[in-house]
Amino acid sequence: MCHQTVGLIARQLEAAGIPTVCLTSARDITRAVNPPRAAFLDFPLGHTSGRPHQPELNREIVSDALRAFEVLTVPGSMLHLRYHWADDDSWKDGVMRPASDTGEDASGAKAADDRVERFDTPQYQCDADAEAAEASHGSADCMVCAGIDY
Numbered sequence: 001m002c003h004q005t006v007g008l009i010a011r012q013l014e015a016a017g018i019p020t021v022c023l024t025s026a027r028d029i030t031r032a033v034n035p036p037r038a039a040f041l042d043f044p045l046g047h048t049s050g051r052p053h054q055p056e057l058n059r060e061i062v063s064d065a066l067r068a069f070e071v072l073t074v075p076g077s078m079l080h081l082r083y084h085w086a087d088d089d090s091w092k093d094g095v096m097r098p099a100s101d102t103g104e105d106a107s108g109a110k111a112a113d114d115r116v117e118r119f120d121t122p123q124y125q126c127d128a129d130a131e132a133a134e135a136s137h138g139s140a141d142c143m144v145c146a147g148i149d150y
Helices: 003-015 027-033 055-066 091-096 127-137
Strands: 022-024 037-040 077-080
Touching: 003 022, 003 027, 022 027, 022 055, 027 037, 027 077
Parallel strands: 022 037, 037 077
Antiparallel strands: none
């Protein structure tokens, strides 16, 4: 889901009395959208709760992000989480510069693009999740996903 949509949903939920926190890896976009509160993690997009297959780190990041409920008292505030993707910021060179048709980034180096393929329909982690979604709302649109462009 795009950052703008998440920010709009967060503001509507807050207006209804439900506190929210947005976990983000896109500080500038999140600042522009201005959700009620956010936790920023300087990790590549798509890795907002940490590296894959590191459940302890994932839980720690999410737990620290939830601290935003306790420490952010001014609407629109952002908590900067203390985690680092690497020892330096060189990882940003591969993900911040668009790859050319030759697969090279702006510096001429081979671009590191580890994004997964996008699909037009919802994807599930396992068959049990797909079966639960089908059992929950069958062929009807999910009320959470209604209106979202996949």
